[in-house]
Amino acid sequence: MHRIIFLLCFIFCSSVSALDCQQIPDSDIFPGDQFWYPVNSSDYVRIPPNFNCTYVIKAPITSSQVLYGSVLLTNLLKGVNDYMIVTDSLGAKTTLKYRSDSFLNYDIFPGKQISIQVVTKSVDMYSQFLIQVSYSKVKVGSTVQMKTGGALNYVNLATLKGFDPVLQNSITVQGNEPISMSLATSRYMYPTLYLYHSYIIDGDFYNQTSVHRLIDFEQSAPFVSLNNRVTLVTFQTDAYYATAAVLNPVSEANNFEYLTSQASVDGELDKVAFNPYLKPEACQVLAVDSKQIIMNSLNFDEEITSSCVAQVVTGPPNNSSQLLLDLTTARGLMPYTFNLKYFSVIAKGCSFSFTVKSPEQ
Structure with missing residues (x-):
């Protein structure tokens, strides 16, 4: 025993x-x-x-x-x-x-x-x-050069996927100066899991100045790189649609207190509000999965004065932008349809909000 x-x-x-x-x-x-x-x-x-x-x-x-x-x-x-x-x-x-x-x-x-x-x-x-x-093994994607002028630089995150037989894990975007990145997502259906397992590198895999999760920039201040290139990466095996990373040269973003982005989502109404203080604010509206944006409503929080700037312009807000609609005189035109993939809204000297959606596909 x-x-x-x-x-x-x-x-x-x-x-x-x-x-x-x-x-x-x-x-x-x-x-x-x-x-x-x-x-x-x-x-x-x-x-x-x-x-x-x-x-x-x-x-x-x-x-x-x-x-x-x-x-x-x-x-x-x-x-x-x-x-x-x-x-x-x-x-x-x-x-x-x-x-x-x-x-x-x-x-x-x-x-x-x-x-x-x-x-x-x-x-x-x-x-x-x-x-x-x-x-x-990571499927390292290609390097693309940032476009200039009236073209909006963005990456539809549905084109990146973790270990897919067709799609790549990453894409690198090269600019001529540091880059500002903002997220265009739904304000109601947060792709939390996807963004948690997705990243932005200041640099690329072989030269990583810093690495951040994309979830850190959900409805937050944009990410600003130190280098002239950034790399977007995901290891999430499930793709999420109606989400994009929008990229601007930092000199373009510095013209505004905030330069943010908003996705226009199929069948969903999303609200964007402005309250500019010292510098103008701007928001880039992107129909990630559509080619049409409907501005459904427009509301000013105060009486419109001559100092108020509320404009919809083409492309990202820069010297190539052209006026599409003066919102100070457009309240009676809502809902207003833009047959465009993207545009920017600029606000200065007044507080207002609007809602956008895209038609269901």
Whole structure:
């Protein structure tokens, strides 16, 4: 009987004490590879007391390929004082406890790494965990030159998709000066998951000045690059329509307090409001999936004076723009149909709002 108990204890204690801090060997980092932490076991692993290990998982870039890593972390912590600290590939830190989510997904952005620190205290609470890592080769898209004059520069994000047999993961846009990027999305159907797994690089994969999630710029101030090129990237496998990244030379954007963008969505009414203070404001309205924009309503918050500028102009707002409609005299014309893919609205010296939609396809 004592021999059986000893044998069971030996097997159990060996399985727990076998847990170490082994990292993924470089030889196991290649497209299509899957790796499980710890000890490459696909079963949940018991964590012994007084365990403290930081697993560092990287997605390297070489001259021949750009790698992306996907991490599935299973959190089965039981101890009140046990925890994990996850530092994602953009540097954001999250502390996980026994009441945190059990299954969490993380991107490892190409050229970066993620770290997961696993800590248990002296009391054995039978905590468990598992880290699954999958590697894929990024389909790096083409580099396009920004257009000038009256053409609006934008990327329909439905043309980018994660690991699709046809579509690319990325596109790089090259300008002659730093670039301002604003998102044109629906104000009601936020593509949260898509934008969370989509990114903008200030630069490109091989020269990353900074990397940001697109979700950070949803209904927010535009992103402004330091370089003359930016790269839009997604690892989301589900495409989302009626969403675009609109790009302007920074000198064009600097003419306004805010130069933003708004998608005109099929069958949906979206509102844009202006309240310019010192400098004029402008919004670029883009029918992402249509070729027609209907301005459905127009409302001024105050009496219109001679200092009020409220204009719809062609293209992005620059020296090539032409007047389409003076909104100070257009309230009786609503709804007004523009047979255009995009236009800009400029506001100065007065507060007003309007709604837009595109016809259902």
